[in-house]
Amino acid sequence: MFIDPNSDVPLYVQLRTQIMEAIVRGDLSLGDTLPSVRALAGDLSVNMHTVNKSYHELESKGIIEIVPKKGAMITVNKDKQITNNRLSALSTEFKPVVVEAMANGMNEEQLHELITTVIKNIKEA
Structure with a gap:
């Protein structure tokens, strides 16, 4: 993933979009676990709140589920029909x-x- 700090698009939106794009491409699929908030923030050199906000927005859209002590898991199946x-x-x-x-x-x-x-x-x- 690549975050452009100079973009007009907020960092959390860039991250959220890239995760959804990875699902569309098949790079991430049902049941895959995302990196921890702390680990991904470190890898991308962004604030943990940025990653946390992205994850919570993805959860509100039904894309991931955040399970305490286990992390964030892909819960959307791109091959199923949309509700x-x-x-x-x-x-x-x-x-x-x-x-x-x-x-x-x-x-x-x-x-x-x-x-x-x-x-x-x-x-x-």
């Missing part, structure tokens, strides 16, 4: 991005192309 509740939540989270893109002049075709490009980049990373 209606999670689909609704994702739609709510995705809407502001779509609205911003359209407000900046993107049309539907460009949005489709952008999504396709993002998916391709995630899988090839």
Whole structure:
């Protein structure tokens, strides 16, 4: 994982996104354990609170489960079908991005192309 301290994207968001990308690529899968907060913070040279915040956000999204004294474990199975509740939540989270893109002049075709490009980049990373 690589954290860019000069990015406009908050560090915890970068970390959260990279963990989810690793799941999409198959680098992490159901049952895998993430490094401890302390270990990952040391490896990335970031504050432990940054890693902790990333882990808790992933837990709130149903991606991982944090078990005291055992650590954080991947609980999402990328091959299973998404629940209606999670689909609704994702739609709510995705809407502001779509609205911003359209407000900046993107049309539907460009949005489709952008999504396709993002998916391709995630899988090839």
